[in-house]
Amino acid sequence: MADPLVPDVPPQRLAVTVMTAAAGPTLCPFFGKCEALLLVEGPGGPTRYVANEARTAAALCRLVVRLRVGGLVCGFIPEPARRRLTSAGVDVRLGTPTLSVDALIACFCELPHA
16 A cells, blocks of 8 residues: 555656557557557656567566666566566556556556556
């Protein structure tokens, strides 16, 4: 449970596991198989895509840690990957593909912890 005296503030660098859809990027339901990470540099900051070349959970974990991501939104994450990322200080949250990527980023603090 969060401390009510400490505001729930999103990390400065967020990432969302994404795949390409006709309408643009959408949350990927498969952790290691996502096409890319959409990396967001702080609220209202620039975004960029970082390809998930290897398409494995282990490689994606290494990429997230290497990019110094503070918060990650994914549709699913296997338990070993969740433990690896949380032990590296990444705040992992679960999103739903019914929300746009922009909405997932905006409501990061309201998403459930993985």
